[in-house]
Amino acid sequence: MTAAAQSLLHDRPTPLPMFVAVSVAGHVLAVVLWLIVGWLFAGPRVDLTQTPIKASLVRLGKPRDDKLLPRKEEEAPPPAPKVEEVAVATPAPPKVDTAIKIPTKDAKPEKADKKDGAKDAKKSLFDAFAKSGKQGKVLEELEGAADGDVDGDSAKQEGERYFGLLNAVVKRNYDVSNTIDEAERRRLRAEVALRIGAAGELIDVSLTKPSGNEQFDSAVIGAVKKAAPFSAPPEHLRDSLKKSGVAIVFTP
Amino acid sequence: MFSRIALLVLVPTVALAQRPVIEISGANFRPMPLAVAAPLTQDEGAKTSSAEFDAALAFDFAACGLFQVLDRKSFLADPKEGVTASTIQFQRWTDVGAESLVKTQLSTDGASLRADLRLFGVAAGREELKVSESVPSKDARRLAHKLANAVYKHFTRETGPFETRLTFTRKSASGRDVYVSDWDGKNAQRITNGDVNVLPTLVPGGGVAFTSYRSKKPFLFISKGGEPTQLIAKGSMVTGAAFSPDGKRVAVSVSEGENAEIFLANADGSNITKLTDTKFFLNTSPTWSPDGKKIAFVSNRAGNPQIYMMNADGSGAKRLTFQGNYNTTPSWSPRGDLIAFTARDERNAFDLFTVNVENNKVARLTQDASGNEEPVFSPNGRLIMFTSTRGGGRGLYVMTFDGNNQIALPMEKGDVTTPDWAN
Structure with a gap:
């Protein structure tokens, strides 16, 4: 054997190309087999496009008749005041004429005006009752569902309840400047990703798909931050909300 | 070539975690907090028309739905503060909640009344719009409507309704x-x-x-x-x-x-x-x-x-x-x-x-x-x-x-x- 033949620079037959070729052929075969098996035993088709969850939290109340004209969504009124707190105006004391009147022959007896004060007090009392009655009526007339949530802001329930709650609290803080022009509003769409801890705390929030409008993008991030902390997520969502979080797509 | 194909095939497919997506619409489009400084007048004639001009300009901004016109009583800036970016103390306007600031200057020239309006972005401390208009002296309100239209157009790129x-x-x-x-x-x-x-x-x-x-x-x-x-x-x-x-x-x-x-x-x-x-x-x-x-x-x-x-x-x-x-x-x-x-x-x-x-x-x-x-x-x-x-x-x-x-x-x-x- 010559020294040249022993050199490391000398070409020798190597098994590597054969190995790669066999490996590639093996993998291609595996993929083809997987496709064939998948085609033969195809299950229900999985739609990889994510469909946004439309979630709203229904409030406690009765459903509204579709034939009626719509009412604006009303905030739940503050709790009714306690009965003893209802202010009843005290009637002003009747004016007392201190001058002594001398009765004359033609003088007619004066009508006592004490009734007026009593009448005013009665009216005030009725007004107060009417006011508290109206407040009760508003509560009664709010539209929602029998098993609705007192924090609900919608007349209909849709989707997972916790996402409905997230929707409601973020939406309450979803303030955007009016100066964004109408034409631009139509194309605005921003996606935000957020992770929520077990106690409902906001772990992080980021803009995953900006809208291209700085005012709108900062408004949607601001809406999430202002809405936090949230209610503690239910047991079955706790892990996924902490690890992969939830995305919110904002459109005007 | 072989190695490239091999790499493509052998790279493991990473299963991306799918997160639920909530859709929120129905933004509360709120008017932009706008501070409208009292007009600075440069002569007696301008002073006479100032109140009428000011009232018309303030109403146009307040009624158009784009702005929340801030109450002047809350202003912290000096009423005689200048009208250029270098002379304005923007922090004082930020402190009262203004996002935009309007400054106007009125002057007369013979029988005509002239107004210069400057619009500033308060956070950036930058002049965003400068516009000047002249009208006959008796038309102070019309002058205000013209300037309000210019500001409206700046934000919406549409013709404003103030001269209708x-x-x-x-x-x-x-x-x-x-x-x-x-x-x-x-x-x-x-x-x-x-x-x-x-x-x-x-x-x-x-x-x-x-x-x-x-x-x-x-x-x-x-x-x-x-x-x-x-x-x-x-x-x-x-x-x-x-x-x-x-x-x-x-x-x-x-x-x-x-x-x-x-x-x-x-x-x-x-x-x-x-x-x-x-x-x-x-x-x-x-x-x-x-x-x-x-x-x-x-x-x-x-x-x-x-x-x-x-x-x-x-x-x-x-x-x-x-x-x-x-x-x-x-x-x-x-x-x-x-x-x-x-x-x-x-x-x-x-x-x-x-x-x-x-x-x-x-x-x-x-x-x-x-x-x-x-x-x-x-x-x-x-x-x-x-x-x-x-x-x-x-x-x-x-x-x-x-x-x-x-x-x-x-x-x-x-x-x-x-x-x-x-x-």
Whole structure:
């Protein structure tokens, strides 16, 4: 054997190309087999496009008749005041004429005006009752569902309840400047990703798909931050909300 | 090559974690906090016009729905602070919550009044707009409207509504008169003098048409600055004139006995033809689509007054409203998508609504604020003018097309009705 033949620079037959070729052929075969098996035993088709969850939290109340004209969504009124707190105006004391009147022959007896004060007090009392009655009526007339949530802001329930709650609290803080022009509003769409801890705390929030409008993008991030902390997520969502979080797509 | 293919095949597929996606719409579009500094005046003449100019500018900004005009009492900046970015202490404006700042300077030059307006972004401390305008000295309000339009256009890229015209009627000692004014109800000129004159409409190209009892029967008259002349006399009453957007045709409602039909005529009243034909029913209050191809109107053909739409030749009538049982006074948005109307709801309150022409979706604009009627869109479709009895007396109010920022016009209240609004 010559020294040249022993050199490391000398070409020798190597098994590597054969190995790669066999490996590639093996993998291609595996993929083809997987496709064939998948085609033969195809299950229900999985739609990889994510469909946004439309979630709203229904409030406690009765459903509204579709034939009626719509009412604006009303905030739940503050709790009714306690009965003893209802202010009843005290009637002003009747004016007392201190001058002594001398009765004359033609003088007619004066009508006592004490009734007026009593009448005013009665009216005030009725007004107060009417006011508290109206407040009760508003509560009664709010539209929602029998098993609705007192924090609900919608007349209909849709989707997972916790996402409905997230929707409601973020939406309450979803303030955007009016100066964004109408034409631009139509194309605005921003996606935000957020992770929520077990106690409902906001772990992080980021803009995953900006809208291209700085005012709108900062408004949607601001809406999430202002809405936090949230209610503690239910047991079955706790892990996924902490690890992969939830995305919110904002459109005007 | 082989190694590249191998890499592609061998790279493990990473399963991306799928997170749920919630969709939120219905943003609370809130007006931008805007500080409008008191105008700086450079001479006595400018000082005289300053108050009028300032009031008109502040109202334009407050009523247009884009801005929340901040109260001057809260301002921390020196009233004599300069009007250039280098002389403004922006932190003081940030501290009062302003996002934008308007500074104006007034001066006179002979018989003309000149104003320079600068708009600043407060957070960036940067001048965003500079505009100058001149008008005859007596037109301080018009000068303010011009500058407000410039600011409006800067933000929306649309023409503002501040140099448009308004018409309405007001009760007088001898009946009811027609007035034409600036968009804010100021500078009102009386068009009629005596008799009962109702339902005025601005004519494209100038003038105002209205139904008048001046010839004993209520027929349609038109005034183009001089004495009103009769335009259409037909049946027992001609009401609700609506000129097509190109100004070439006019739709009216003609009453005869207990029947009322929509008719279409040339703008000079000639060649009148009937568009609706529903015996024993009323068809009134026509309003044109912005492309002039359709007409919306009120009809009680289904038992109670509802909003309908038809082609401008009378064909293809279609009912638009199905909620409520008393829907009247439609006004078609110049943007084409919405028709505003008055409705009586289940509480017997008269309130304003819009119906979407495409999907018939009805949205409420006013609620629990006394009686609200007779809506009319601004020429750019962003605002709605209407009459309301809130605050005593029937007066004119303006709000955004979605019912926000309801604000009274700075004019005397007292039985003001049926506004119409045009360029």
